Amino acid sequence: MNGVRIHHPRIIGFFTRALTHEYTAVQQYRTQSSLCTLWGMADWAEYFRHESREELDHAGILSQQLLLMGIAPTGAQLRPPRPGRDLREMLTHDQDLEFSAVQLYSEAQNFSERMRDIPSAEVFARLRADEEGHMRSLAEMLERFH
Template sequence: MKGHQNIIDLLNKQLTLELTSMDQYLAHSKLYEDWGIEKLHQQLSHEYEEELDHAKQIIERILFLEGKPDTASRAPIHVGDNVEQMLKNDLAAEQVVAESLRNIMTVCEQQQDYVTRDMLQALLNDTETDHIYWLEQHLGLIDKIGIANYIQSQMSAGTPG
C-alpha cells in the first residue's frame, strides 16, 4: 500500500531516534555490567530490547507503506560518565523520542493514516509509561537516598547463577 511520503520520511526520522536510543542503552548497559551494577545492567538490557522492538515495528510499517527504511542513520549518542548522568541522558533521549512520536501522530491524523497513528500511540504509551516513568522514578530515588545508596541498591540482581 503506497503511503504518504511525508509520513514515510517522519517514520525514518523516528527510526533513527529509536536506533540511537538502542545504541545508547547498549553502551550504558555494558558500562553498568563492567561496574558491577547488575540491576541497572539488566534493566538497560531490557530497554535495549524494547527499542529494538520499536525499531522493528517502524521498519515493518515503512515497508508496508512501500518506503525504504533507513537503518544506517543515527543521531549522536550521549554516554554518561557516571550513573546519574547516564540516567539523565537516557531520560533526555526518551523525551525527544516521545515528542517526535506525538508530532508524527499529528501528521498521521492530518493524512488520515490511522493505522500508523495507532502503532505510534502504542510506542508512545510504552515510552511514557515504561521508559520515562522508570527513569524519572530512579532519578527521584537518587534525590531521596543519595547516589551511593542508590548504586548500592542496584548492585545485586537476585540469586547468584
C-alpha cells in the same frame, strides 16, 4: 488500485526518523549496559540491556511499517550515544532521549490523524505510550537520587 495505499511523504519521513531514533536508543542503552558491566553493576547492566531490547522491538515495528509502504528501512545517521559518567547522568541522558521520542511520536500521530492515515496514527500512538511509560519510570528512578 489493488488495495495499495499512497502514503504522504511526511508520514514516511516520520517513520524513517523514528527508526533512526530507536536505533540510536538501542546503541545508547547497550553502551550504558556495557559500562555498568565494567563498573560491576550487574543489575543495572541487565536493566539497560532490557531497555535496548524494548527499543529494538520498536525498531522492528517501524521497519515492518516501512516495508508495508514499499520502503526499505534504514536507520540513517545515528546520533552518538551519551553514556554518562555515573548512573544518575545515564538516567538523565535517557530521560532526554525518551522525551525526544515522545515529541516525535506526538507530532507524527497528530500529522497522521490530520491526513486521515489512521493505521499510521495508531502505530505512533502505541509507540508514544510506550515511551511515556519509559519517561515515568526514569523520573521515578531519578527521584531516588535527590
